[in-house]
Structure formats: C-alpha cells, structure tokens
Amino acid sequence: MAILRVYGGRAGQLFVSAYERVLRSIPPLVLIFLFYFGIRTTVLEIPGFFAVALALGLCSSGYQSQIFRGALESVGSGQMDAARSLGMSRLEAIRSVIAPQALRFALPSWANELATMIKDTSLAFVVGVAELMRRTDYVRAATFDPVVPFLLVAGIYFAIVFPITRIAGTWGQERKRLVTGT
Amino acid sequence: MGPRKEAIGDRHLTKVVSVRDVWKSYGKVDVVRGVSFDVEEGTTTVIFGPSGAGKSTLLRCINMLHPPDRGTVFLRDIDLMRTGNKMNYYRSKFGMVFQHFNLFSHMTVLDNVMTGPKIVKKIPHDQAKAIALQALAKVRMKDWCNHYPSQLSGGQKQRAGIARALAMDPEVILFDEPTSALDPELIGEVLQTMLDLAKEKKTMICVTHEMGFAKAVASEMIFIDEGAVVETGSPEHFFTSPKSERTKRFLNRLTELYGRHENRQKEGSC
Numbered sequence: 334m335a336i337l338r339v340y341g342g343r344a345g346q347l348f349v350s351a352y353e354r355v356l357r358s359i360p361p362l363v364l365i366f367l368f369y370f371g372i373r374t375t376v377l378e379i380p381g382f383f384a385v386a387l388a389l390g391l392c393s394s395g396y397q398s399q400i401f402r403g404a405l406e407s408v409g410s411g412q413m414d415a416a417r418s419l420g421m422s423r424l425e426a427i428r429s430v431i432a433p434q435a436l437r438f439a440l441p442s443w444a445n446e447l448a449t450m451i452k453d454t455s456l457a458f459v460v461g462v463a464e465l466m467r468r469t470d471y472v473r474a475a476t477f478d479p480v481v482p483f484l485l486v487a488g489i490y491f492a493i494v495f496p497i498t499r500i501a502g503t504w505g506q507e508r509k510r511l512v513t514g515t
Numbered sequence: 516m517g518p519r520k521e522a523i524g525d526r527h528l529t530k531v532v533s534v535r536d537v538w539k540s541y542g543k544v545d546v547v548r549g550v551s552f553d554v555e556e557g558t559t560t561v562i563f564g565p566s567g568a569g570k571s572t573l574l575r576c577i578n579m580l581h582p583p584d585r586g587t588v589f590l591r592d593i594d595l596m597r598t599g600n601k602m603n604y605y606r607s608k609f610g611m612v613f614q615h616f617n618l619f620s621h622m623t624v625l626d627n628v629m630t631g632p633k634i635v636k637k638i639p640h641d642q643a644k645a646i647a648l649q650a651l652a653k654v655r656m657k658d659w660c661n662h663y664p665s666q667l668s669g670g671q672k673q674r675a676g677i678a679r680a681l682a683m684d685p686e687v688i689l690f691d692e693p694t695s696a697l698d699p700e701l702i703g704e705v706l707q708t709m710l711d712l713a714k715e716k717k718t719m720i721c722v723t724h725e726m727g728f729a730k731a732v733a734s735e736m737i738f739i740d741e742g743a744v745v746e747t748g749s750p751e752h753f754f755t756s757p758k759s760e761r762t763k764r765f766l767n768r769l770t771e772l773y774g775r776h777e778n779r780q781k782e783g784s785c
Contacts, residue, residue: 415617417580419631419683420607429634434621 349398356395361453364388369460385457393450400446404439405431444501448494455490465489529556529591531718532687536586537576539569546572548742549586552735554687557716561729561750564739565765570722571614573739574689577720578609590686607635610680610688614695616672618664624651624675625660631683650678654708670701674708681712688712690721726769730754738762 368388369381408431416426458466469486473479532554539547546569554560562570575581577588579595579602587596590608598605619627628647632638638646651657654674664672673693680688690709694702706728713719713732723729729736730750738746738753738761746753746762757763 411613411615411617412619414575414580415611415613415619415679416630417603418578418606418609418611419679420603420635421631422603425634429630430619434619437621 353395353398356392357399359392361389361392362456362459364392365456365460381460382457385454385460389450389453389456392453393446396446396449397443400439400442401435403442404435407438408434440501440504444498448498451494451497452490530554530589531556531591532577532720533589534573534577534586535588537573537583537588538585539572539576539581539583541572546742547576547583550739550742550744551586552737552744552747554718554720555734556718558734559713559719559721559732561733561736562720562722562739563724563726563729563736563765564745568739569742570739571691574611574691574720574722578606578611578689580606580611603635607631607683608686610683610685612673612676612680612688612690612693614692616664616669616676616696618672618675618679620664623661623663624656624667624678627664627675628660628679628682631679635683647678647682650682651675653681653711654678668701669697670704673697673705677705677708677712687718687720690719690723692722692724694723694725724769726754726766738765740765 365385365388368384372384373379373381412430412434413423413426416430417423421429455466458470465486469482472482476482530553534550534552537547537550538545548569550569550573552560562573564570572581576583579588579598582596582602587594589595590605593605595602595605618624619630622630625644625647628650629640629643632643632646633640636643648657648660651660654677656671656674656678659667659671659675664675667675677688677693693709694705697705702725706725709719709721709728710732721728721733733750736748736750736753737744738757738759740761746757746759748757753762753766757766
C-alpha cells in the first residue's frame with residue numbers, strides 16, 4: 334500500500350490516500366460490528382473469529398500504510414537515483430535499496446501499531462468471540478471476583494505487548510544510529 | 516545518424532555519447548533548452564556554469580535517469596530514447612557519481628560497490644566481490660570496505676561512490692559536482708582519483724567548478740547558462756580568450772572566489 338502511495342503515480346496515490354483516510358476514520362468497534370453482523374448475515378457465514386480478524390486487520394492496515402509511507406519517504410530520492418543509475422529497475426531499487434532502509438525506520442512505529450492491535454483484540458469480546466477478555470469474564474462470573482481476574486488479564490496483555498515494543502524500539506534505534514551516524 | 520567515426524587529422528576518434536537538442540522542463544520551467552554536444556572516447560568533458568543552469572538535470576537526461584522531453588542522446592549508435600524496456604540496461608552503461616554521494620546507507624562500502632554487479636549484471640557473489648575489491652583498490656578504499664558510509668569522511672564516501680560506478684565497468688562516467696559538498700581539505704583526494712581515471716582514458720563527463728582539474732585533463736569544456744550552451748572550447752580557449760561576456764564574467768567570479776579562498780587558507784595557517 335505504502336509503495337503504491339509513494340511510487341504508484343497519481344491514481345495509485347489517490348486510491349491509497351482515500352483508503353487510509355476512510356479506514357483511519359472508523360472506530361475498530363464499528364468495523365467489527367460491520368463484519369461480524371454485516372457479512373455473516375448477508376454475504377457469507379464466516380466464523381466469528383475470522384470476521385473480527387478481518388476487521389482489525391483492515392483497521393490496522395490504514396495506519397500501517399501510513400507508517401510505511403513515512404518511512405519510504407524518509408529514505409530520500411538520492412538513494413533511488415543512485416540505484417537507478419546503476420541500471421536497476423524501479424522495482425529492483427525498491428526491493429534492495431529503499432525497502433530495507435525504510436523498514437529500519439518504520440520498525441519502532443510499526444511495533445507500536447502491532448501493540449495497539451493486540452490490545453484491540455479485546456474488543457472481540459463484545460461480539461462473543463472467545464478471546465482473552467471473554468474467557469476472563471467467564472472466570473469472573475464463576476468466582477464472583479471482579480478484581481483479580483482482570484488484574485491478571487492486564488498483566489497478560491502487558492507481558493505480550495511490552496517485549497514487542499521494547500525489542501523493536503532498541504533494535505530500531507541501533508540500526509538507525511548506524512545508518513544515520515547520529 | 517550515419518557512420519559515427521570521423522577522421523580528424525590522422526586520428527580516428529569515436530563518439531561515445533552524442534547529445535542532440537535535449538530539452539527538459541519541470542512544470543512550466545524549461546531547465547534544459549536545446550543542448551547538443553559530442554563526447555569522444557577516452558576524453559574528459561567538463562560542464563560548468565552558475566547554479567540552476569540545468570547542469571545536473573542535463574546529466575540526468577544523458578543517462579535517462581530523467582529522460583528528456585525532446586531531443587535524444589546516443590550511446591554510440593544507440594538512440595537511448597528508443598530503447599523502450601531496455602532503457603535500464605543502457606543506463607547501466609553510464610556510471611554516475613553524485614554531489615551528495617548517495618551511498619546506500621544500510622550497506623557496507625563493499626556491499627555498496629557489489630550491489631550493481633550482483634543485481635543488475637547478475638554476477639555471482641564471489642566474482643562480484645572480486646570486481647568490487649578491485650574497484651575499491653583503484654580508489655584506495657580497500658581498507659575501508661567493511662565500514663558503513665556513516666563512518667567515513669566525505670572524501671572517502673565520494674571515492675567509494677566512484678568505486679561503485681567503476682564496478683559496473685561503464686562506458687562513460689558522469690560526475691555531478693563530485694567535490695561541491697566536501698570540505699576543502701578533502702577535495703584533493705577525490706580530484707586525484709578523477710585525474711587517475713582521466714589518465715587511464717576513461718570517458719568522463721564532469722559537472723564541476725574545479726578549474727584546475729579542467730585545465731589538467733579536459734579536452735573540451737562547455738559553459739552552460741539558463742539551460743543552454745553559451746560557449747564550447749578547449750581549456751586554453753576558456754582561460755585565454757573566452758568569447759562571450761557572460762563566460763568572462765563567470766570565470767572572473769570563479770577566479771575571485773578561489774583567490775579569496777586561498778588567502779583565507781593562508782591566514783588560517785599562521
């Protein structure tokens with residue numbers, strides 16, 4: 334998506350920017366309802382888990398596309414010029430010169446987005462998909478204890494998300510330092 | 516275009532590049548306006564002129580990095596505007612050295628130089644490495660091959676940039692103000708490398724304001740202003756009897772600048 338936005342010419346740019354704009358303006362919960370109830374009742378009887386995954390994926394893609402676009406643009410046109418001057422095609426240049434650098438720039442923000450999405454999976458609760466939140470709620474109902482199960486679940490989310498942001502953050506910083514020399 | 520060999524005296528010269536009435540505009544601004552010239556094999560052509568005159572754009576038109584709007588460029592017999600999907604292939608016949616180096620910052624110096632042969636020419640890794648090391652030896656950068664660009668001085672970066680161009684074994688090397696972004700004390704090593712290449716009879720087209728370099732190796736100089744050729748001739752012609760007023764003024768400016776520059780260096784040394 335981001336490659337289309339930066340190098341895709343006028344039509345590609347318009348399409349992607351519309352795509353990003355629409356998806357980023359819709360709350361994930363609305364998308365989940367739309368997919369879970371909308372698609373399952375009208376188009377196809379897909380499993381609830383699948384509907385939620387699709388909704389969250391689409392929602393996140395709007396943000397991810399933006400992240401990678403920023404990263405691609407930060408690579409600078411001189412790199413493209415140099416790669417093309419060696420005789421590379423546009424695609425070869427993106428693959429071997431532009432993308433590897435852009436990924437390094439994108440990594441920290443991309444990890445953030447990943448973390449947000451993991452946390453957003455708790456929204457699947459509302460349509461009855463048995464994810465972490467729903468199961469915790471079963472425990473709450475069975476034990477009549479509202480505090481401990483939810484504290485535990487907070488801890489679990491933290492344990493999943495924290496390493497991701499942490500590792501991506503330090504790794505990204507290190508690579509960036511090597512590349513930019515700061 | 517007819518046979519592209521011409522007898523001049525008893526010497527047979529081969530035209531490697533022929534620029535024919537090249538026009539290029541960005542938006543509504545004509546940056547290059549009808550430039551034509553020829554480059555003979557094994558010679559150095561120096562293009563100079565005020566900033567914004569369209570020199571860099573002209574170079575990018577020559578290797579079809581930004582194909583011209585009108586006119587064309589011949590590489591020997593080949594009309595580069597009619598190469599279609601082989602344009603990338605013919606572009607690889609031109610080496611290019613940039614003002615801001617444009618080294619691939621995520622790669623070591625060695626990988627920078629190897630990338631062209633490997634990806635464009637599909638040469639196997641070991642062989643590409645040998646080619647790259649040879650090119651790096653030529654610019655005296657072999658010892659730095661495992662460093663990243665951010666760990667190098669400007670002069671070293673530019674020499675690595677020259678090695679990257681050399682590794683493709685190009686027919687012509689285009690230099691786009693290769694020393695303009697360098698500290699004064701680093702210019703020398705880059706110019707020396709370029710002088711070596713000129714002596715080896717590499718065909719070069721250099722956009723530069725280094726008049727000492729031009730005097731030493733240029734067989735032809737082209738003064739460009741406002742996108743068009745103002746005056747063409749040998750270095751002797753330019754330094755003794757330039758015709759146009761515009762050329763004279765510009766050359767005087769350069770001398771003035773370099774004169775002042777030398778004084779400043781002397782002051783600095785005491």
